[in-house]
Amino acid sequence: MAEALQNALADWNPDEEKLAAVTGHKSHSTGSRRYRLTAVCLGVLCVLLLTAIPLLWIKFNNLTAERDGLQRKLSELGKATQEGWICFSSSIYYISTEKKSWSESREDCRERGADLLIINSREEQKFIHKLRGGQQSWIGLTGGEREGVWKWVDGSALTTRFWGIGEPNGSKEHCVITGYVSDPVKNWADFPCYYQLVWICEKRILMRGGTLVSLESWTHWNRAEFCPSSDLTEAMSYRSDRIRDSCQ
Incomplete structure (x- = not known):
């Protein structure tokens, strides 16, 4: 031509x-x-x-597939908040009302489409301190494969640490809890995995093609209405109808 x-x-x-x-x-x-x-x-x-x-x-x-995917995620989040999940930053969290061992706790999280909590920042650790309400809670950190080598449930290595004073200290304590001491930040401890404790599940939100999509990329969305700040009072007052109203 x-x-x-x-x-x-x-x-x-x-x-x-x-x-x-x-x-x-x-x-x-x-x-x-x-x-x-x-x-x-x-x-x-x-x-x-x-x-x-x-x-x-x-x-x-x-674009149509992306729109449908986002609407589906919003619908799932609306259902999750009705089931007791709490939103913070780019995840939603669920704290149990019963006590189980570490492995049983993780199994429950997986049945909910989530996994045990992974803590990546000081802000998240403070949020969890408020969320658990003074209870000692299992998190998704173990050292079972080799003594002294701690890994999260997703296989990533431990980089951000919030151990309590003198922790970890047990040769047969391969699972980790948060809330061992009253310090709101440095309160992790290693525990025997068979202990019966409450647990916290975490589910990442807005996943697309294996990549986390930042909430700020939604030009039509008010981030403050979707995931409140670290103020747990705001998070607890979050309601699914705010999602449904924004989708209409």
Whole structure:
């Protein structure tokens, strides 16, 4: 197509066009060249349109799938808040009302589509301190594979630590709790995994293609209404109807 356009342009003679305009006579070759140039240009335009339409259609389908996925997530979050989940930052949390061993606690979290809590920051640790209400709670940290090597339930290594003074200190204590002492931050301790304690589940939200989507990327969304700050009073007052109203 590009070669045809180049040939048509090469055949076009502007001086011949001017002469035809002055004399009032148009040669057959001049009309033929003009027609050929017009046809080639239209052909190029058609090729460009045929190329662009599938790309636009793919983009439209991707946006539609993304919209449907976000609406589905909002519906799931609305249901979760009715079941007692609390929202903070980019996760939702559930604290149990009964006591189980560490492995039984993790099994319960998995049945809820979540896992035991992973604490990544000081702010999150303070939030959990308020959430657990003074109870000692299992978190998703163990050292079962090798003594002194602690890993989270997702396989990641422990980097941010909030051990209580003198902790960890047990040779047969391979599971970790939060709330061992009254300090709101440094209160972790290693415990025997068979102890019966409450537990905290965590579920990451707004996952897309294996990547966490930041709430700030939703230009139509008010982040303060979706996930409150570290103020637990705000989090506890969160209601699923605020999600439903925003979806309408």
